[in-house]
Amino acid sequence: MTAAAQTLAVPATGAAAAPLLSVRELTVSVRDRGVTRPLVEGLSFDLRAGETLAIAGESGSGKSITSLALMGLLPNNVTVTSGQALLDGTDLPSLPEASMRDYRGAKVAMIFQEPMTSLNPVHSVGSQLVEAIRAHEPVSRREAHAAAVEALRRVRISEPERRMGQYPHELSGGMRQRVMIAMALVMSPALLIADEPTTALDVTVQREVLDLLRDLQESTGTAIILITHDMGVVAECADRAVVMKAGRMVEAGPVETLFRAPQEAYTRDLLAAVPRLGAGAERAAPLPPEAPVPVARLVEAQVHFDIGANFFGRPTHRVHAVEGVSFDIRPGETFGLVGESGCGKSTIAKALAGLVPHEGHVEVAGKRLATLTAQGRKEICRDVQMVFQDPMAALDPRMTVGEAVAEPLLIHGVGSPDERRARAEELFRRVGLTPGQMSRYPHEFSGGQRQRICVARALALRPKLIICDESVSALDVSVQARVLELLEELQQETEVSYLFISHDMAVVENVVDRLAVMYLGQIVEMGTRDQVFGNPRHPYTQRLLDAVPVPDPSRKGRPYARPVGDMPSPIRVIGDAPARLPLRDIGDGHLVADGGGGL
Known part of the structure; x- marks a missing residue:
């Protein structure tokens, strides 16, 4: 030590006060x-x-x-x-x-990482708060209810009386965490x-x-x-x-x-x-050149989900998950999608992988997804692969990791058993593991090693595009750095393109060539890394960058404009479509939406 x-x-403040x-x-x-x-x-x-x-x-x-x-x-x-x-x-x-x-x-009270697993899904928020109060104080239910409402008000939850009757699944992640804080602090x-x-x-x-x-x-x-x-x-x-x-x-x-x-x-x-904001500019490289046929292209892409039901069983509301999104991804490029939960990032990923129905023009490797047959959709999986956030959930615990990496080759009928095993061994070496580890099961590896195995599996079919959907957000910073270095090395070797989806702006700045910032299903700003991070022009982009924690204690307590009220919802009554935000080119392809987009 x-x-x-x-x-x-x-x-730090002297020896006068006894420790709590x-x-x-x-x-x-x-x-x-x-x-x-x-x-x-x-x-x-x-x-x-x-x-x-x-x-x-x-x-x-x-x-x-x-x-x-x-x-x-x-x-x-x-x-x-x-x-x-x-x-x-x-x-x-x-x-x-x-x-x-x-x-x-x-x-002594505790706030856990995942509020959804800490709150009882079959009890309302109010009943759980009231229970916590009455477990320690001999008060009536009415007094406990009033104290619970005040606790929600202290943690700046809007409409606390209404929230008392809601269930955990009806609240956003941030709201649920505020409820956990209120529950932890209600007894002071x-x-x-x-x-x-x-x-x-x-x-x-x-x-x-x-x-x-x-x-x-x-x-x-x-x-x-x-x-x-x-x-x-x-x-x-x-x-x-x-x-x-x-x-x-x-x-x-x-x-x-x-x-x-x-x-x-x-x-x-x-x-x-x-990862530090500003470090990405130090390693900036020339953008990959535009190609006659991009790896992926979206033109006015839309994804809607109808929900609710009236007396006749017809839907009453529509989730405007993706509303008129357009961009392309060049060969050998890392394109970033950033924004808060619910902005449509992962839905775009699923649309590109052919996993959700969509409107508009979506193509991969020159093939329009809407016109593909069932066989064609299966073949497009060879061009598009995904690496998910939780590698443990993405791997079958009953399969050895060697079988998991070779499985895409088996599904698509590529090679003989010996050739598939040789390909899996090559991939294990490429991602920094050994062929001797192929007989192990997922639980025998660390989180970073499991994510490397998922990367190896994604590379098995030599895809043109790998979608990294929050693929490093659950990893420790040192493991995260090693996985990102691996992705960069593989891109230099194979010229694979990445769609990198994240809400961590510091990580994104360090890996992407171009990026789009999404808000409520629409793009509000798009450009190169230097344009968006060096000269953010949309209020939402500025807010995202201002919120990034800075690993520098001297900047503690720096001002941050707190948003007022609840974030607008992408759920709207059917027939009440959101207004489209036109993008304006402010120079050299730096596109910014007109207006604040409801901010």
Whole structure:
């Protein structure tokens, strides 16, 4: 352990105030098949009231296990084997479950990464909030209801009375996370643990949630433990940070010191892997030349879904998922699509892959999808492949990874069994794995390795276009950097084109040649990387860029124009189509929509 880690217990604000939480040599172990091994070993830190401590590190570093130990929520085969976690002098791990139940929610609360799995889908938001209040306070249902409405109002949820009667699936991801924050803070706990609270959220929603946590902390004095692998979030939100690796603390100290002069090689590598806005311009290369036949082309593409039903069973509303989108992708080019959830990015990907019905002109490799026969649609799969966000969900757990990579060749009748195996071995080597690993199953690999396997499978048929749909957003920053380097190397070798879909603007800037910014199913700005990132002209593009967390503590608290009200919905009454936003060329192919598009 470094000197910085050893001095973590010294408060940044002086030694006057006693710590709210004091963790001393905490060791958490798992017992598996008769063998006990530590998951977290010898962890020590102090946390004071009103302070934010970030615990940062990659997957498997022990961040979440630490939080579950503090909450008394460890699995049955995982226990605290030594050490203490003293909250106001009370050792939390030593409390029996009945006593811990009194602490949990009232004195220490937790916000989890995925709010949809934390909220009960069969109970309304209001009933869950009321239940949380009445579990700790002897109040009437009416008083608990009033307190719940006030809690929703504090987290800036519009129309809190109406939201009380809604169910989790009726709210957006950002709204659901706000409900979780309201539920965690409704009893004014002294300690709030936020475990990756913004990882699954769009960059603008992430900014709103982090600003909300900061505002609530200032008004309540709650101490926060922020668990994250995003060093930009650490720089913007934390006072001090602990960096963990393989269950051990490798470095700790004030955030400014940690970012300015990291002492450990692991910390330096973690910071170096963070994508930074502005770095893309440094590696800018000439755009791939226009080709007579682009790899993909969309002209006035539309995708609509009818929903609802009236008395006669006819739909009443229409989801305008994609509304008049036009762009093309050149051979050897990486084209980016960015925007918030629900803007139509993934729907465009599905339209290009022939997975959803569409209107307008959509073609791949010169073939218009609407005119293809069933055999033709099968053949187009050889030209278009997809790499999805969650590699574990994309791989069949019953198939070896070698079988998964060779399966596209088998489906399309390419080669003999020996030739297919040889092709799979070649692909494994190309993505940095070994042929000896082909007999293993997906669960035997890390997240980054599984994503490499998905890339290998996508390359099996030598496609012209690979659609990367949020393919690195769930990965740690160092693993993310390695996967992006792999994609770039493969493009240089094979001249494959990528459609890169993401809501992470810093990542996009570092990989794309051109990009389009989408809002409510329409493109509001499109151009080269330098045009859009160097001279953003549409208000929505500017808002996306302003919301990106900057891994620089000196820029903490920079101004951000918070959006007012709810985001408009792409769902409209049938017959009430949205107004089209015409794109205007402001020079050299930099296209910008006229007007704010409802912003």
